[in-house]
Structures are given as C-alpha cells and as structure tokens.
Amino acid sequence: MSVASEMQWSLLPPLTMTVPQVQVAGILEPAYGVAGDSFDYALNDNILHVAMIDAMGHDLAAATMATVAVGAYRHARRGEVALSEKYTFMDQAPCPC
Numbered sequence: 001m002s003v004a005s006e007m008q009w010s011l012l013p014p015l016t017m018t019v020p021q022v023q024v025a026g027i028l029e030p031a032y033g034v035a036g037d038s039f040d041y042a043l044n045d046n047i048l049h050v051a052m053i054d055a056m057g058h059d060l061a062a063a064t065m066a067t068v069a070v071g072a073y074r075h076a077r078r079g080e081v082a083l084s085e086k087y088t089f090m091d092q093a094p095c096p097c
Helices: 003-011 060-078 083-092
Strands: 016-018 023-025 037-044 047-054
Touching: 003 037, 003 060, 037 060, 047 060, 060 083
Parallel strands: none
Antiparallel strands: 016 023, 037 047
C-alpha cells in the first residue's frame, strides 16, 4: 500500500454502520491504489451527514488535499455550519489566504 493510500484508509470512518434508523456502507476501489478519494459520514440525532471527496490525482498531493478537505468538512459539520458554507469552508481550507 502506498503512503497516499495509508493516509486515506486511516482517515475513513468505519466501512459499515447499522443502527435502528439507518444502515451505511462504503468502500474505496482499488483498495490499495486510492489517494485523492475519500468519504465520511456521521449520524447526529436523526440526521445522516454524508460526504464524498475526490481530490484530483492519485498521488501524495491528492491524498494530502483530500485529508485537508475531510478535516475541513468534519470541522464545519461539528460546528453546525450550513451546507453552502461547508463547501466554502472546504474550498478555502487548503489556502486560507
């Protein structure tokens, strides 16, 4: 597994979640060649938050960008930021110029 793939796999939530309200499952393919692809989900009360991230490329730079995007997404989600503001926050996270 490449360093980029290791980064992405360590960032993922559990690949499955089953609770009375909902079932969620996700996987990345190819399993050992991912770099800029990621996903995240969280269940807060009765709201399922889901994000799919695709940073351009398949190298360490793409993995780094996806890591920043997921981190920004999680930060905005936990801060209960509106959906449109989440996108802006994620877009500005790599370069808060």
